[in-house]
Amino acid sequence: MKQAYFIFTILICLPLIGVFIFQNNNFDKELVLMYDELLFDFEKLAKTSLKPDQVLDKKIENTSEDENKKDENIKEKEEKIEFEVLPNKIHxxxxxxxxxxxxxxxxxxxxxxxxxxxxxxxxxxxxxxxxxxxxxxxxxxxxxxxxxxxxxxxxxxxxxxxxxxxxxxxxxxxxxxxxxxxxxxxxxxxxxxxxxxxxxxxxxxxxxxxxxxxxxxxxxxxxxxxxxxxxxxxxxxxxxxxxxxxxxxxxxxxxxxxxxxxxxxxxxxxxxxxxxxxx
Known part of the structure; x- marks a missing residue:
């Protein structure tokens, strides 16, 4: 019953959030993408037996993995720069x-x-x-x-x-x-x-x-x-x-x-x- 009530509340709020985002002329593309993903996740929630907190945990986990990959890529680039740009003098x-x-x-x-x-x-x-x-x-x-x-x-x-x-x-x-x-x-x-x-x-x-x-x-x-x-x-x-x-x-x-x-x-x-x- 609690799960159904949570889904019902979210489904009411999501369209309102969408209207706010798209009425703002300076909306952020990343914000739109997040909205689309959130909508997709809760549609999927309605069709599965997953609890809301399980869906959110998975989103956070995936985000952390993406950020770790970005950090690794930045580190690799910094290491390459270190070897490409050498000091003019070492003694x-x-x-x-x-x-x-x-x-x-x-x-x-x-x-x-x-x-x-x-x-x-x-x-x-x-x-x-x-x-x-x-x-x-x-x-x-x-x-x-x-x-x-x-x-x-x-x-x-x-x-x-x-x-x-x-x-x-x-x-x-x-x-x-x-x-x-x-x-x-x-x-x-x-x-x-x-x-x-x-x-x-x-x-x-x-x-x-x-x-x-x-x-x-x-x-x-x-x-x-x-x-x-x-x-x-x-x-x-x-x-x-x-x-x-x-x-x-x-x-x-x-x-x-x-x-x-x-x-x-x-x-x-x-x-x-x-x-x-x-x-």
Whole structure:
């Protein structure tokens, strides 16, 4: 009886609401649609055994689902914008050490660019920094010891092997080997707060401080970029003044080259980089 009375009341009120809406010259289309849907729902109610509150609950539930979908779509659009519109400049203050902390460029320090690049990167993400030359030198020796014990060598490691120092020695898994070594990809990763270790053909790098003719194979860390100047900021362990050393976009991209164990030299066709992420 109560249900019949409720339906009767609604059926009387709905036409009056409709007249009010359509007499208003500035009526909202969404309001009209809501009216049509409401009319449809209560017509359906009259033909079913559903209670009025059940119909209304379903309307609210459907509306919530639609709003959640809208929120998800907005979030997706915002994420796309985040990657499409990059900052003009990114520059992180990353700890630095030369691969030869005490300026001794004999072996093994002459071969420590990969180890130094990893050390620089990991000390940034673990927050410890590099205290002094002794701290840096001891850490480099520890990495070499691990390499000799677990790999059987330490000189001239490929990007894949260098990444193993991060995953196995440092037990840090938030790292990726990428073959997408475009300027845009590098900037995207840096904009996300990541650091990038790149293997290079050292003699292609435009670094006037290298002892001529420069290293055949060299690793360094990308710590930022500047669109206006068209440069990457790097921590280059190959020189004592390598903190925030600047290389042009073009020079970096053209110099990327991995080591080849088969050829026992660099392979310029192997364009790779190690992306190290925080957390």
């Amino acid at each position: 992180y203050n990353v700890p630095f050490t030369s691969q030869a902390p005490f300026r001794d460029w004999s072996y093994p320090w002459q071969e420590f660019c990969e180890e130094a690049a990893v050390l620089i990167t990991m000390r940034y993400f673990d927050g410890r920094g590099i205290k002094d030359k002794d701290d840096a030198n001891d850490a480099l020796q520890e990495i070499m010891k691990w390499e000799n014990e677990n790999l059987g060598f330490y000189k001239d490691t490929t990007a894949t092997t260098t990444m193993k120092i991060i995953t196995d020695f440092y037990e840090y898994d938030n790292v990726e080997l990428s073959h997408d070594t475009t300027i845009e990809k590098i900037k995207q990763e840096l904009a996300k707060g990541n650091l990038i270790i790149i293997p290079t053909a050292g003699r292609n790098l435009e670094n006037p401080y290298f002892t001529p003719p420069g290293p055949i194979y060299h690793n360094l860390v990308l710590v930022g970029y500047d669109n206006e100047k068209q440069i990457f900021y790097t921590n280059d362990p190959g020189i004592m003044s390598g903190k925030d050393f600047k290389y042009s976009y073009k020079n970096i991209i053209e110099s990327i080259a991995d080591w080849s164990y088969e050829k026992e030299t660099i392979d310029k066709s192997r364009k790779v980089m190690i992306i190290v992420r925080g957390g």
